[in-house]
Amino acid sequence: MEQRDSGAAPPTLGVGMVGYAFMGAAHSQGWRTVGRVFDLPMRPVLAAIAGRDPSAVRAAADRHGWAAAETDWRHLITRDDVQLVDVCTPGDSHAEIAIAALEAGKHVLCEKPLANSVAEAEAMTAAAERARARGQMAMVGFNYRRVPAIAYARKLIGEGRLGTLRHLRFTYLQDWLVDPEFPLTWRLQREHAGSGALGDLGAHIVDLAQYLAGEHLVGVSALSETFVRERPLLAGASTGLSGAGGGAERGPVTVDDAALFTGRLTSGALASFEATRMASGRKNALRLEINGELGAIAFDLERLNELSFHDNTEPAATAGFRRILVTESEHPYLEAWWPPGHALGYEHTFTHQARDLVEAIATGRDPAPSFADGLQVQRVLAAVEESAEKNAVYTPVQAQD
Template identity: 85%
Template structure:
């Protein structure tokens, strides 16, 4: 098992090797990943024990506070120092997208396993370099995974199982919407997520990446073509008094700066089989907080999922008589549903944070067993290529000249 820590803990079953985790970034995703690393070894029976060795961030006081709050043994202000630590065997990258490639490639070249938040990078070229580094590292026994956590929803994983079993037959349509409203206020400040140099894109990369990955994962096939529109509704926002890496706060005064990413993206697509898909990603849908909704229609049936009802999957079996057929609600909390064997009795719901725990479980098992975890960096590159194609299409479709009456 490549890169497993030498230190061990001894329990009733004998010695369990430790796997030292080093995480770069401590804001929203850092908190979610910290919760997962603290929890996963206490819920699932794992062959190695994740240890929260060190957390990294540029603000010394803030990263020390994060370490204390989330249970990390040490804090580093330079990610290079974190990677160099002997007690870190797996590096978890939770930074803005502009640093994903540099940190992940350096960690792989240093012999570490890597988990990188989505989207994989800010450009196709960066993502390609990350895939090449991951392929080289695989030859040394290292693993690399991109963090599309919604694959780890029990309902989503069960939906994938039903599609793979042929319960929907030939897929005809996939439709996904991902709606949020945290940018509706024009006076919301200009955070890093609204700057292309840090975020790469706006709603497209933040939300659309999830939509694309989930659609391809559930359908079991890639998108091969898109046609798109994007829009930035609020083109200037108040500047922050200081540097922000979060999703909240207030402007630092009357000075405003340019928003350089999209607020919303609409695009249609075609899957490799010829099935049609349509997507909507926006952070300007007033009243919608985290509304990821997906439906797949096939010749034999359909599936529908709503993240705001994340323990439920709706399934229609079109082979049943019309007099009794229709969408039925499946409560995905049974022990034979994905990931549920380790949690609560049937009917006791799970939440958003559990997706990260399941992600950590799958990655730890891959490290221990020497298998390839999914989604791979290559899967992340595929999503990156779709996002780039959406931007290219939107640019071509951006000019509309009405025909005179």
């Protein structure tokens, strides 16, 4: 690990988090760990965590190391010991909380996707720009940028090792909705999640495509589908709806199960995307391949310490994809971790995310991805939905007598 200066202790940065479920736990791990691994210019302190259920949020505070628990996020953002607010709630509350926190003088980290609509994302970006003039920072949490292999891929592309980019392929496949009896959680309701696999998974691969290529998507053509249109209601969430047979109560799924789309980048390079939570057997299969005139890279999140690289300038007799084990100290983020060959995992991306934001705050450097970057992704997602709606006409072939 990094060696620490024996001089004066760095100033503290009080962190307040809103939300304590899956992302709350992941972000807590990052904040709890980052100061023990990296030599930081500020020391993050887990000041308070907020959630509506008093017993659940208190348990989360005890489990993850937060000093205090709040049941109202509005009170959390007024605390003097909180300088940064980390928003880990469902998308329907991102805009309200993030804007209020910025207006209260706090730095903000907000989970992806930035919002549930372009209008909300635009309002958040405008608030972030106003806050930036006061010295506050705002960043959106696309944590996969912080996978060392992906950050290294970005470096190779930036150095011109792939030459002019021609074709990008991105897929993000999960299977947790394959069972039609999986309950109707908030992620399956548009009013809370904004969209389904598109926003949940597609946002990641849209961001990664633009991040790695260093350019924006300027046009898309899309298809989407909801395969299971009703699901059992969660206990205590009765709405009076029921299945056709009068059995367990069910409610409508109002988001997509899968989205497929193609796109064009500003340079003219072509891209394809696939996001689904209905891919049987795939747990967290984010895969990408980028082809350029001089070479190609490929990556699989389920083997996240590895990057495949092909140098097209080598003689054909010996050329081919080679495996790079991204665990060397000169690779991104690895200077603070273990000796070469000792692998990192998913949770480390949140530690790296925390490090980058703390350093941006301490140095006055604009963090990335910014709210403006999140807005750009939101515009792409909206264009995908618009295209999918236009392409939604489906006429099945009639069986012949």
